[in-house]
Amino acid sequence: MDMLASLLHITPAVLWMVLKVVIVFGGVMSLAAIFTWVERRGSAMIQDRIGPNRAALFGKIRIIGLAQILADGIKMFFKEDLVPTDSNRNLFWLAPFLAFVPALLGFAVIPFGKSFSSGGATYHLSVLDPGNGMGMLYPLAIGGMAVYGVLVAAWSSNNKWSILGGMRASAAMVSYEIGMSLAVVSIFMTTGGYDPSEIISSQGGTFLGVLPNWNIFHQPLGFIVFFTCMFAETNRLPFDFAEGESEIVAGFNTEFGSMKFSLMALAEYSHMMTASALIATLYFGGWQVPFVQNPPVLLSVACFVLKLLFFAWVFVWIRWTLPRFRYDQLMALGWKRMLPLAMVNLVFHAWRMSQGH
């Protein structure tokens, strides 16, 4: 590390930062791209079809259809880029970025492996080092920004289906944010800290001797609330009111074509990755390996990635298993079920803590 840094005439800290940014954002973006393919293959599997398996590199190398991602990308780049005549042009251009950037940024604070020290310096495996003062507030803040992508896309296309999709989605996202925050607050409370690294290190060891000491076993109710809210936040089925293609054409991205549409789709999948990482960090011990006291760094990274991929797959799985909710059902679920459940969870854990547990 030090040698490479001196070769490039930068300090090791800067090199490490650059490496982390490249690894994290490159990793999340490529995972998101791969998941567009996983989604299609997964839906095919669930619906007893075959799915895209024809695309091949140079017409020969087929690798179970993975070349489909590349083919889709190239196709999207070369499509005609249409902008509706009565749209607000500047905002129409801005919308895909407003959707994409927050989806990626949320990942910055999540540790994807155990910190290690080498040559007298400690290296943390998260873009923002622990103790930055923002902690888990940061993904919550950035998650709140995701609404703007949907809202701006919907409004700028000047299309009644778009605006319907945008309004429904933004109302849903804002309502589910409250339940989500309350679920996260009870984690802060029991952990006694709000930094993701503190939350993860508090989840080491075992619970009752047989289970890993993960928050899901301490707060199953909080997990249910957070998990449900994550579906609403990422706009995935059963809560995909932004799109709702059987009701309002394609909702907020009806008018988006070519690479703009592609960015919107990638934003959805990146958001899914961030959401899976949050679920893994908050409720499933992050990089903690079950029943292993001090896991090696590489094992911890592998464990985190495995958890992330599992939850990303759960997102796909649920999308192709459950039908879409009705809008009023979604609102009733958010305000009359999830919010009270989150409050019960919070008060219960506050009471337990006051009893000295």
Added chain:
Amino acid sequence: MFITFALITLLGAIGMLLQKNVIVAGLCMVVAFFGVAGLFVLLANPVAAALQIIVYTGAIMVLVLFVIMMLNSHEEEKAQASHPVQKWVSLALVVAAAIGAVNLVVASPGLKALGIKGAEMPQAMTLQKVGTLLFADHVLGFEVAGLLLLAAMIGAVALTKRNL
């Protein structure tokens, strides 16, 4: 860094005032909020920055834009009769407020502490410290604010649901 965030805040605020389109004005305000959040980070208060983004940009501005879109008013309406007096009064008020703010900053003890070498550097704010401050030092203010918000909430429900 300070100049960058200050410029972002100012440009956002000016853009909001000059924009005729209400939605774009709202988005400019979001930019200004982001600049303010950046300034909070520079002031070693990342908690305030996060809360600024969560509360103002994540919730309040979304609801404001939501209502604007619902009412579907794209352009700002012209005032029926413009009074030049209003312009002068507002300008005078702004100047007075600016002078007052600058005076406050110049007279603040923090600025004097900057001149002393070896003075204690302020510690970064954490959520734990905010909690202790709220519930130990400012518990009365906290409770009053809570009561006020509760009253406002009940008032809003009573206004919208006349026949419960």
